[in-house]
Amino acid sequence: MSTDDGSGHRALLEWRDARFAVLGDEGYREKRYGAHGYQYRQRGSLAVGTNGRIGVASASGAEASASWRYLAQLARNVSRVDLAVTARTDTYASDVARESYRLANEVKRGRGRPTQLTLIQGQDRGDTLYVGSRKSDVLGRLYDKQQESRDPAYLGCWRWEVQYRRAPALAALKGLAATAKPSDVCTATVGSWFRDRGIAAPFRPGSDAMLLQTPKVLPDDQRWLEWVRRCVQPRAREMVERYGWRYIAESCAGPIRTYDQWESLTRGIELELIPDIAEVAS
Numbered sequence: 001m002s003t004d005d006g007s008g009h010r011a012l013l014e015w016r017d018a019r020f021a022v023l024g025d026e027g028y029r030e031k032r033y034g035a036h037g038y039q040y041r042q043r044g045s046l047a048v049g050t051n052g053r054i055g056v057a058s059a060s061g062a063e064a065s066a067s068w069r070y071l072a073q074l075a076r077n078v079s080r081v082d083l084a085v086t087a088r089t090d091t092y093a094s095d096v097a098r099e100s101y102r103l104a105n106e107v108k109r110g111r112g113r114p115t116q117l118t119l120i121q122g123q124d125r126g127d128t129l130y131v132g133s134r135k136s137d138v139l140g141r142l143y144d145k146q147q148e149s150r151d152p153a154y155l156g157c158w159r160w161e162v163q164y165r166r167a168p169a170l171a172a173l174k175g176l177a178a179t180a181k182p183s184d185v186c187t188a189t190v191g192s193w194f195r196d197r198g199i200a201a202p203f204r205p206g207s208d209a210m211l212l213q214t215p216k217v218l219p220d221d222q223r224w225l226e227w228v229r230r231c232v233q234p235r236a237r238e239m240v241e242r243y244g245w246r247y248i249a250e251s252c253a254g255p256i257r258t259y260d261q262w263e264s265l266t267r268g269i270e271l272e273l274i275p276d277i278a279e280v281a282s
Contacts, residue, residue, distance in 0.1 A: 001075040001173070002258070005053040008074045012055035015070060016041065016048040036262045054258055072177035078169040083176075084161040085190045086145050086154070087203050096158050097127035097142050104131075104198035115197045122147075131197055139163045140194060160201050162193050164212075171212045185210055 003009045020030065023043040031042045038049035038056060045063040049056045055074075059067050089096060101119040118130040126147025131140030141161045146154040164172045179185045188205030195201055240248050246256075256262050 001057055001071050001078045003055045003074045004076045008076060009050065009053065009055045012048065012057060012074055013050060015074075016057075019043075019046065019067065037257070051258070068173070069177055069182075072173045075170065075173060077166075078173050079165065081164045081169040081172050082161055083164070083172065083186050083190050084159055085187050085201070085203055086157050086159045087201075088156045089158055089202055093156065093158075094144065095127070097129040097144070100142060100199050101129050103200070129199075131194065131199060137165045137168045139165075140197070140199070142194070142199065160190050160194055160199075160203075162190050168212060172210065175210045175212060179207075179210075181207060 003012050020041070020043050023046065024030070026044075028043040031040075033040050033042070035049070038051050040047050040049035042048075045060045046067065047058045057071055059071065097119060098121070101117055104115070104117055115131060116133050118134070120128045120130070122128065124147075126144030128141060128143040131142070132138060139162070141159070141163065143159055143161075145157040145159040146152070148159075176182045176185060184205070184207040187203060188207050189209040191201040191203055191205055192209040236248055250256060
């Protein structure tokens with residue numbers, strides 16, 4: 001997430017210092033690094049950066065659980081939020097992803113584009129079922145949590161996870177922060193999301209799912225983009241070959257000054273881990 005360039009920035013840095021003091025007492029050492037014009041400080045799974053005007057923060061695991069509500073108060077933009085539910089189905093149920101893939105493909109669809117399903121079968125980290133396009137702003141994942149984590153405590157557990165990015169991420173974080181029982185709402189939202197796409201979820205909601213309201217593209221914006229594709233894109237493609245994508249983008253929209261601008265430029269880029277490729281090849 002990122003803050004504004006006023007009180008939110010100052011509040012984030014003050015909160016960082018207080019939180020880092022706690023993490024330091026717990027034994028986490030501090031790391032410092034720079035990226036995309038920001039100077040970061042990190043302890044454990046919490047990283048906070050600043051460019052002097054805007055603050056950014058990333059939290060995962062237990063630190064996300066401890067800090068997400070406060071970060072939601074300061075968030076002006078959110079790059080990514082993952083809502084997840086871990087459930088124990090059956091100690092020997094190692095084929096949940098494959099069975100879900102098979103059953104979802106057998107469901108008769110109505111009108112509209114069918115949900116994209118991608119099943120990755122891994123011998124080392126277990127199977128993963130991706131629900132939706134991996135380039136979209138909302139993506140679902142179903143995977144073997146015990147295999148992924150290598151933690152015996154998760155024996156027989158699978159994780160249903162919905163990843164939100166950009167505008168849906170901000171809406172999800174703000175919406176969850178406004179609820180009295182975020183854990184119940186998270187469970188209901190994740191379960192409803194998967195069931196709506198033909199994927200069974202063995203946990204039942206104790207409350208209503210969130211109805212996310214994300215900004216829609218304005219008709220004038222759509223018409224302007226259509227004009228750009230028709231009149232500007234052919235020449236722009238030629239210039240990209242000579243000068244590169246970033247030069248053309250910054251020539252049209254101005255220099256990249258914030259992390260959010262950089263993240264929007266790299267939207268849709270997918271990185272594959274070399275070890276995963278090696279495992280498949282072997």
